[in-house]
Amino acid sequence: MPELPEVETVRRGLEPAMAGARFEAVETRRPDLRFPLPERMAERLTGRRVEALGRRAKYLLADLDNGEVLVMHLGMSGSFRVEERDESRTPGAFTRALAHDHVVFAMSSGALVTYNDPRRFGFMALIPRSELATHPLMRHIGVEPLGNELDGAVLAQAFAGRSTSLKAALMDQRLIAGLGNIYVCEALHRSGLSPLRAAGTLATRAGKPTARATRLAEDIRAVLQEAVAAGGSSLRDHAQTNGELGYFQHTFRVYDREGEPCLRGGCGGTVRRITQNGRSTFYCPRCQR
Numbered sequence: 001m002p003e004l005p006e007v008e009t010v011r012r013g014l015e016p017a018m019a020g021a022r023f024e025a026v027e028t029r030r031p032d033l034r035f036p037l038p039e040r041m042a043e044r045l046t047g048r049r050v051e052a053l054g055r056r057a058k059y060l061l062a063d064l065d066n067g068e069v070l071v072m073h074l075g076m077s078g079s080f081r082v083e084e085r086d087e088s089r090t091p092g093a094f095t096r097a098l099a100h101d102h103v104v105f106a107m108s109s110g111a112l113v114t115y116n117d118p119r120r121f122g123f124m125a126l127i128p129r130s131e132l133a134t135h136p137l138m139r140h141i142g143v144e145p146l147g148n149e150l151d152g153a154v155l156a157q158a159f160a161g162r163s164t165s166l167k168a169a170l171m172d173q174r175l176i177a178g179l180g181n182i183y184v185c186e187a188l189h190r191s192g193l194s195p196l197r198a199a200g201t202l203a204t205r206a207g208k209p210t211a212r213a214t215r216l217a218e219d220i221r222a223v224l225q226e227a228v229a230a231g232g233s234s235l236r237d238h239a240q241t242n243g244e245l246g247y248f249q250h251t252f253r254v255y256d257r258e259g260e261p262c263l264r265g266g267c268g269g270t271v272r273r274i275t276q277n278g279r280s281t282f283y284c285p286r287c288q289r
Helices: 004-018 041-045 152-159 166-170 181-191 211-229
Strands: 023-028 050-056 059-064 068-073 079-084 101-107 111-116 123-128 272-276 279-283
Touching: 004 050, 004 059, 004 079, 004 101, 004 111, 004 211, 023 041, 041 123, 152 166, 152 211, 166 181, 181 211, 181 279
Parallel strands: none
Antiparallel strands: 023 101, 050 059, 059 068, 068 123, 079 111, 101 111, 272 279
16 A cells, blocks of 8 residues: 555645646546546536645545545555646547556647556545544544654654554544554664554653653654655555656665675674565564664
């Protein structure tokens, strides 16, 4: 499943095509994805202008000029493709569809934006902006980790008193938004912290952040920023909106490197894979404590 850097990469690729542009035509090639598409979706979107294109956790948010928000989730295999429209065609006459092209937006910017999803685990919803924060999709999402909002104090407050593993706590979307398996493994290795460590050890008895909490917050932000700059990680399905693959996977320190030498200078350890909460965890048992 695409994680936060992949979704942010997609948002940045879609922004020039969609932000400030109107939906001149919308084609839905099936009635549902993971869930049914919004009722009368094509009719409700046609003519509307995208005021801004944002992101919350792993959700893409297109703010519309009528007060609604088009919420888009990529699921496991969803992707957007941006192409230049053939101006010889009428706005509603789209180019030949590829397999698994399910939704197509013809934008006034001249772009053709196509949503493709082989497994159909993605979904789209139209939600009034005034109800977005309290909507079931959004109301339990935690702090955004990409900006300055995440720091050691926030981690300490979220983890204080928790005996669950640090890996599980970091992947809890109610605490931190958008973090997934790859980038948690990478951030923990940079910080020298074991994924098996109790999350509560990052807070003092008074609930204040330890030095480890401060370091981890910085490393989480650094890993995510580097991944976004690299266009995300292309392991299976992820590609950028122009069709190019991300390349952050070429800089992995531990993820998917079981049995290989630890890349921390002077460590000499070997990357190990274990299973936590049904997911593979990659870490170095020698330098991550």
